[in-house]
Amino acid sequence: MSLIGNDIAYAASLLQQGKLVAIPTETVYGLAANALNEEAVLKIFKAKERPLFDPLIMHLPSFSLVEKYCESIPTLAYQLAAKFSPGPITFLLNRKENVPDLITSGLPQVAVRIPDHQLTLDLLKKLDFPLAAPSANPFGYISPTTAQHVQQQLGEKIDYILDGGNCRVGVESTIVGFENGKIIVYRLGGLSVEDLEVFAEVELRINSSSDPKAPGQLKTHYAPRKPLIIGNIEELMQANAGRKFSVMSFSKKYNSDTIVLSENADLSEAAKKLFSTMRELDTSNCEFILAEEFPDSFLGKAINDRLRRAATRD
Numbered sequence: 001m002s003l004i005g006n007d008i009a010y011a012a013s014l015l016q017q018g019k020l021v022a023i024p025t026e027t028v029y030g031l032a033a034n035a036l037n038e039e040a041v042l043k044i045f046k047a048k049e050r051p052l053f054d055p056l057i058m059h060l061p062s063f064s065l066v067e068k069y070c071e072s073i074p075t076l077a078y079q080l081a082a083k084f085s086p087g088p089i090t091f092l093l094n095r096k097e098n099v100p101d102l103i104t105s106g107l108p109q110v111a112v113r114i115p116d117h118q119l120t121l122d123l124l125k126k127l128d129f130p131l132a133a134p135s136a137n138p139f140g141y142i143s144p145t146t147a148q149h150v151q152q153q154l155g156e157k158i159d160y161i162l163d164g165g166n167c168r169v170g171v172e173s174t175i176v177g178f179e180n181g182k183i184i185v186y187r188l189g190g191l192s193v194e195d196l197e198v199f200a201e202v203e204l205r206i207n208s209s210s211d212p213k214a215p216g217q218l219k220t221h222y223a224p225r226k227p228l229i230i231g232n233i234e235e236l237m238q239a240n241a242g243r244k245f246s247v248m249s250f251s252k253k254y255n256s257d258t259i260v261l262s263e264n265a266d267l268s269e270a271a272k273k274l275f276s277t278m279r280e281l282d283t284s285n286c287e288f289i290l291a292e293e294f295p296d297s298f299l300g301k302a303i304n305d306r307l308r309r310a311a312t313r314d
């Protein structure tokens, strides 16, 4: 079993030795290694059983350090960073030579982000290298939002789990790129499109494909093992009468087996509870999950995106 604790100095020493440490962020927990050490980064792919074509995000303690690893950074990126970093936004920027190919899967751009969690920011400040960190879940499964989630699934494969409590945002970062003065959103996430639109025109490029620019775009992702059906709950309940299902809803209690994500219909609260509730239902004794579709605004967009990917079955 790997150790859970909040010893930053210990975590730093393990990372310096090329080992794996799970780190808390405001979005979800990450599985971190020294981004400049290819041998260490390979261990991430192995532990997650993640294909090498799926590139990793580099985590840094401040946006000013991004210039060490990226070039031709657009003014718009600096403007967004000034407003939202540290925070749930990841920037796709042109990489410099010093970024290992393994991080970008050979792509010309690297994904960088400044996570908004004090423990991890303190850890990053202690290190003289960035941390490569995908979400700390087996590839394709629901992302972890507590240290215990990480331990349950990857505990045997990690040297230490830095425990920063429950993730405040609960869905992954919004991934943005820049083209002709526009913001291109490749993954909906913890920073809303509405927040980005204040700065520039926003184009969504989140359609799933087999050759994704951001494999958060892969069709089946963030998925529980049980079937998850998304739609109008009253209709779904009628169609499945007599069967053993649980309901996951935004704010309405449909029956005694409903888990309500936010009684006050607060999208941020619902996002925060989404993945832990999906995990809970996945290990409960229901046969399948009926999930309510969310309002298509602010974090509701990211929640619907995760639900749709969780619901996809080949």
Ligand code: TXA
Pocket: 025, 027, 028, 029, 030, 031, 054, 055, 056, 057, 090, 092, 103, 104, 107, 109, 110, 111, 113, 115, 133, 134, 135, 136, 171, 172, 173, 175, 213, 214, 215, 216, 217
């Ligand atoms: O909130 C988050 O972003 C979390 C926390 C731990 O920081 N991390 C996370 O990482 O969600 P991951 O690996 O689960 O998802 C990152 C996504 C992947 O779908 C990956 O393909 C995409 O970012 N990505 C990373 N580098 C890229 C690149 N150079 N070009 C295009 N997409 C990239």
Ligand code: MG
Pocket: 134, 135, 143
């Ligand atoms: Mg992930």
